[in-house]
Amino acid sequence: MINQTINHSIHQTHLRQDPWKLDAVLPIDHQIAPHYFTKAPTGVWENFTRLLSRDIFSEADAQILYDHLMQRQDEFSDEFLAMLQVWLIDELKHYEALRRTYHCISGVSFAEMNRLFADRVHEIKPIERVLVDEFTILVTMMFDEIGSVYSYRRDLREYYCHFGREIQKIGHHLVQDEGRHFSNAAELLLSHHRDRLDHIEPLLHDIAHLEDRLGTYYKSFFLDHAQEQFRFPPNFNAVIIQVILARLGLASYPDAKAVKELWQWVPADG
């Protein structure tokens, strides 16, 4: 029944999907050849382990946000709900992909990861002001997903690429999927919320401001980049806001150098 609903709405809204198979990319019993650990540059393994210990759970937090939104499903369009189902399937696949990656990299067991996830406290209230309605959720989704595109792109270059083809491929899929989530949200805004396009720029500044003000991640999926800000250039949000506006035809794209800096910038002390 769910599949029928999704297929129907995909047809109507050109929802883009890529049902890549995790088992074909990174089987659950995959082991990383020992030479990758010895050849990786100093500090890469430690930093990758620390990053994964957080990233895996942010992906699983998608379920928390989804469950909250489903309690309000009468407020939303069928196309939005169909998009959300496709999005959740992808995010949960990311969770499983990162669990496998984390297990291979650090040896932490799946049972321990289950325990760590069960101990998390998720709060919706701090991000309530971006969840007002379908429109604000879509704009926040664009902000969050494009931020994920550039942060995974950076992670791919700094970490995933050092641990073999399979792990590198996971990084590629993450970048591509987050880019598609960004684009699906853009298409829905353009098809269903054209009358509110002028509100997008101030709302994006409001979202960036809220992220700064919160300064921490409340484990409800959105605004999870606060915890990694030190790895990104200070103008990160300003550039991604311009990318979002450009995707919606509301501004020109930032210059290629500014975009490249999002994932290649090196901190002064790094």
Ligand SMILES: [Fe+2]
């Ligand atoms: Fe994801």
Ligand SMILES: [Fe+2]
């Ligand atoms: Fe995503």
